[in-house]
Amino acid sequence: MARAHAANACVQSDSIKGLAQSIAKPAYTRLLTAEPALRRAVPTLIIAFLVTICLGAFVQVIDQTRQKRATMKRDIAALADILADRLDRLTASRQERAATIDRLQNILPGLIPSWGSASGRHVIVIGSNQRILARVPVQAGVEPDRILDVISTAQLLATPSGQQGSVTDLILPSGSSAMATQRVIKSMPGQIIVIQEKNEPIWGSDAALSVTLSATTGFVVLILGFAFHWQSTRAREGDLINDAVRGRIDTALNRGRCGLWDWDLSRGRIFWSQSMFTMLGLESRNDLLTFGEVNALVNSDDIDLFAIADRLISGEIDHIDQSFRMQHAGGHWIWLRVRCELSSGAADAGLHLIGIAVDVTEQKSLAEKTVEADLRLRDAIETIPEAFVLWDAEDRLVLCNSHFQRLHKLPDSAVTPGTSYETVIEVGRMPEVRTRLHGAANQAPGARTFEAQLEEGNWLHISERRTKDGGYVSVGTDITRIKEHEQKLVDNDLRLRATVADLQRSQSALERQAVELADLAQKYAEEKNRAEDANQAKSKFLANMSHELRTPLNAIIGFSEIMGSGMFGTLGSDKYGEYCNDILTSGRYLLEVINDILDMSKIEAGRMKLDMEPLDLSRTLAESLRVVSGRAEDKHLTLRADIESTISVVADHRAVKQIIVNLLSNAVKFTPDDGKVEVRGRMLRDSIVLMIADTGIGIAPESLRRLGKPFEQVESQLTKSYQGSGLGLAIARSLTDLHGGTMKLRSKLGTGTVVRVTLPLDASKAKPRVQQAA
Incomplete structure (x- = not known):
């Protein structure tokens, strides 16, 4: 039972994914693939980010401490150099030296620059006997000659003479740390000492700011991580609810023998619910169907999806309610009644035809029985x-x-x-x-x-x-005779009673x-009312059929060419290019079939009008040979043309070219590889004769009589190996007859076929012939 539920959930999830793809575009597929990895990667990224912030804050505090220590060392070194230089200039002569030494305590504060009187900084001048001559600042209650004992002279004087310009770290008697440097006064026996007490942590304020910023950032990231986890949990719960709702909808659709449609008219993509695949006996798919796949299953005699799509896009209609047949996987036809309405959503800037399709095969069967x-x-x-x-x-x-x-x-x-x-x-x-x-x-x-x-x-x-x-x-x-008998039997009561009894019976x-x-x-x-309803639906469908079949197909061909050539950018995957080429090839083939059908219908209805004009038949033949030369080269066929250089006729240029192209196309199509196709043309007294011979598969005598009729082919639909509608030869024969000419076929199985077309030199004066069987 658990496995059955799991399989059902998987199918429902696939159904939801297919519907989401029709709305969220192909990027939704990539999101579904990457979402589990992203969900697991986010906590790891958050932890890595927090560790990076802590390491960055630690490195920044260390760097700030190092920079402040270097700045303090540069300051006290510069101050010592300046004071030593100034004292040297004051005591340059012996008379000035003695006066300066006596007044040194008073002169020293004036020699110190304004930036040199920082907090915790001491400047001391000592003589050759290590006595203090002057100091700044002066501390009350401390003897001047006792100050070196207070500041640990032993540490200060431990610096070698060769390193007088260096800055030394020392410990004051009070236990606090300090930095000191000393300079020798050259003009007088003595030294100048600059001491900087570390009365406050070097890294205090900046480090606190860095730590605060790092902690705040880490807290925000943690909050975002918890929010992501909460949102992810909510999303999973929403997916489970969505799966459950979708499962109920699919169950209702399956039980009701109906399916959900979502046709994206802008992109030519169609979403089917699982019940649609079940009704048609097809294998369920979670991706979107192409328009060609769906149209291949639809019976073209019942509905034309191209015309309906064109009318929906143009705004002529905004809904459909029609019945048509679709082919079951088993080969039989299923009648469906489709009720859809046009819709446009904000999340998808395209038009969607959304509705349901109901299986009405039983109703159709009942209607036939009716x-x-x-x-x-x-x-x-x-x-x-x-x-x-x-x-x-x-x-x-x-x-x-x-x-x-x-x-x-x-x-x-x-x-x-x-x-x-x-x-x-x-x-x-x-x-x-x-x-x-x-x-x-x-x-x-x-x-x-x-x-x-x-x-x-x-x-x-x-x-x-x-x-x-x-x-x-x-x-x-x-009852005329009965009445006559009544009149005759008035006198005979018994006979009258018997007659009345008979009448009563x-x-x-x-x-x-x-x-x-x-x-x-x-x-x-x-039953008659039901039949009339069915007939009315059929009449509406027949009213929608028109020659507008070409319009949506030309749009499909044009857009597929644009997409395949990458006019506005690449599609992103080589498969899309292959699909565009398939769409283009199928569209062109379908357009040729539709053109043949419409041309044949015009000819049969007598609405084909010929535009007679003088033309060079040899030039027309050369143009026709170029049309089929590509297919002939693919099959390694030999094309030969033997025709007089100039043959002038009066005929319809398009019709004559179509006759020759159709006959050449048939010759190339049914000729095996490395075969040969020859065209010969001769002009008689009042007509021209074209002979098209090939070394193809040939035609059986019993099949030769059927060729030239609309939709007739030698092969059946179950055994045919060549594509085509079977109208090419019929159109060529009909156009030849409209010109007042004739067309005859001669063929033998395994040897080849010869087609002989005779056209008058001036078709405008000739009378159209009645089409005859070959």
Whole structure:
């Protein structure tokens, strides 16, 4: 049971995917493929992103600390160099040196630049005896010569003389760290020392900002990750609900023998529900169907999808309600009634024809049986010796037999179904009622029986009975002889009683017969209404057929050429190019078939008009040879033309070219590879003769008589190996006859075929010939 549910869920999911593809375009397929991987990759990406942020913040704090330490070292080194240089200039002479040393504590603050008096920075000048000569700032309560003990002179003086310009890290007696550098004063025995206390963390504010930003970013990313997880869970729950709803819809469609259609008119793609594949016995698919696949299953005699698509796109109609046949996988036909309405959605900027298709094969079978029953009923009514007539609830004629028409001398126009009772009375001869019989006890309500006499003296026994739909049926029996017997047997009571008894028995039989006929008439009326509905649907379909078949097909061919050539960009996959080529090839082939059918219909209807003009037959032949040269080269055929250089005729250029192209196409088609096709032309006194010979498969004698007729082919539909509608030779023969010429065929199986076409030099003066069999 669990496996069955899993399989059903999979089918329902495929059905939903197919419907989603008609709305979300092919990108939806790629999304369905990548969605599980994306769902698993998002948490990993979030964790990687958070780790990257933490590492970046740590590296940034370390870099900021390093940069601040380097800046502080550069500052105190520069300050020491400046002070050493200034003291050297002040103590350049011996007299100035002594005065400067005495006043050094007062002079030193003025020598320090404004940027050198930073917080926690000490400047000390010591003599050669390591005594402090001056210092900035001056600390209250501390002896000047004791300051080196306070700042750990041993650490400061540990620097080698060769490294006087370097900055040294040291630990103050208070336990705090500091940086110090010293410079030798050249003009006086002594040194200048610059000490920078680290009274605050070097990385404090910037590091806090970086950590705060990193933590905030990480928190936001985590929130987004949780939101994605929640949304993904909601999406999975929505998919499960959608699968359940879709499963119920598919179950209802399967049980009701109907299917869902979604026809994307803009792209020529069609979605079918699973029930449609089941009705047609086809294997279920989750991808979209092409227009060609669906059109190949439709019976072209019932409906033309090209014309309907053109009318829908042009806005002539906005819905369809038609019945047509589609081919079952088993080979038989299924009748479907399609009810669809045009719709355009915001998510898909194209037009969609959405609706359902219901299997009405049983109804069609019942309609055929109804027609058969109607014919049988008419035959039965016609064979009874009584005058029978059936009226509907509105007193309109439904059915009558020839006895009723002949009895009342009615014309054929007055006995057509639907004729009113008043019209029948006006144009016919109604009998005069002489005797009205009272109803018997077992007579049905609404029934009546009476006798009527015609003008020539004949008597009728008329029995009428109301039908269930409000009409009534009437049966008239000729009782003229009975009346004569009544007059003759007036004096003989016994014989009269016997005759009356016979009449009563006959009357009872007639009444029973009238009841049976009324039931038959009612069934006939019901079946007739169904048949009329079916006939009306067929009439609507036939009204939609026109020569506009070419319009949508030309659009398909044009768009497939544009898509195949990549005029507006590549399609993205080589398969699309192959499909476009298949669509183009099939469209051109179908256009040729449609053109042949329309040309043949014009010829048979007598609407083909020829435009006679002077033309060079040799040039026309050369153009025709170029048309078939490509196919001949593919089959390695040898094309030879032996015709006089100039042959002038008066004929229709298009028709003559079509004759030659059709005959050459047949020759190339039915000639095996490495064969030969020859064309010879000669001009006689008042006509020209074209001979087209090939080394093809040949034609059997019994089949040769059928060729040249519309839709006739040598091979059957089950064994044919060559494509074609079978109209090429028929069109060529008909166009030849319209020019007043003749066409004859001579062929032998396995040897080849020779076609001889004779055309008058001036077809405008020739009379069209009656088409004859070859």
